[in-house]
Amino acid sequence: SQTIHQWPATLVQPVGSPLSLECTVEGTSNPNLYWYRQAAGRGLQLLFYSVGIGQISSEVPQNLSASRPQDRQFILSSKKLLLSDSGFYLCAFLPANTGELFFGEGSRLTVL
Amino acid sequence: AQSVTQPDIHITVSEGASLELRCNYSYGATPYLFWYVQSPGQGLQLLLKYFSGDTLVQGIKGFEAEFKRSQSSFNLRKPSVHWSDAAEYFCAVAGNTGFQKLVFGTGTRLLVSP
Numbered sequence: 243s244q245t246i247h248q249w250p251a252t253l254v255q256p257v258g259s260p261l262s263l264e265c266t267v268e269g270t271s272n273p274n275l276y277w278y279r280q281a282a283g284r285g286l287q288l289l290f291y292s293v294g295i296g297q298i299s300s301e302v303p304q305n306l307s308a309s310r311p312q313d314r315q316f317i318l319s320s321k322k323l324l325l326s327d328s329g330f331y332l333c334a335f336l337p338a339n340t341g342e343l344f345f346g347e348g349s350r351l352t353v354l
Numbered sequence: 355a356q357s358v359t360q361p362d363i364h365i366t367v368s369e370g371a372s373l374e375l376r377c378n379y380s381y382g383a384t385p386y387l388f389w390y391v392q393s394p395g396q397g398l399q400l401l402l403k404y405f406s407g408d409t410l411v412q413g414i415k416g417f418e419a420e421f422k423r424s425q426s427s428f429n430l431r432k433p434s435v436h437w438s439d440a441a442e443y444f445c446a447v448a449g450n451t452g453f454q455k456l457v458f459g460t461g462t463r464l465l466v467s468p
Contacts, residue, residue: 248397274454278458284460285360285444285458285459285460285461286398286444286458288455288456288457291454291455293454301455332397332398334397334398336454341386341388341403341405341448342388342400342403343390343398343400343456345397345398345399346397347396347397348395348396348397350395
């Protein structure tokens, strides 16, 4: 069966520190992978998506970056966190031709 | 580019009462439409989707939605709400990029009163 794992679940980081959120998918090959950020009252904002290894599309200019070093691994990073990076981050994958996004459980990031 | 509007930020419904959550989309052609549900602190789960065919689609947990092209709407309904339905509901649309990029609405938080 297809599963998605995202970690850490909760993270508290000081301003200026680095960030790494990791997402891995099992039970599918060559999925599309996504990073969303969710802020209160703003719905889900698509940050990055990837259609293959090393292929990253950025949707909004920001302090974050994404990488896909392996087919089923998607990493969200920052070199120096800002207060505005706080939020709930969701990884998702799209199996080929299904139209249904499968979401991870999310990572709550608080930048102090 | 496609967009989605969910005009209600919060809705409170009594347990056992019927529910309708509104969703309006903007897209020039026939869109792919979705409803997702999110429990607090969790990821999202697909309730139902519309691609083509019958404009009334059935989903999980007793939910249904109706696609109305003339109104650019895809409202979610449930005849009798249960306390466990309290959650946040998101409407989403995929358009000219196919499934690759879903655009989500800002969500509607459903509260269920006893």
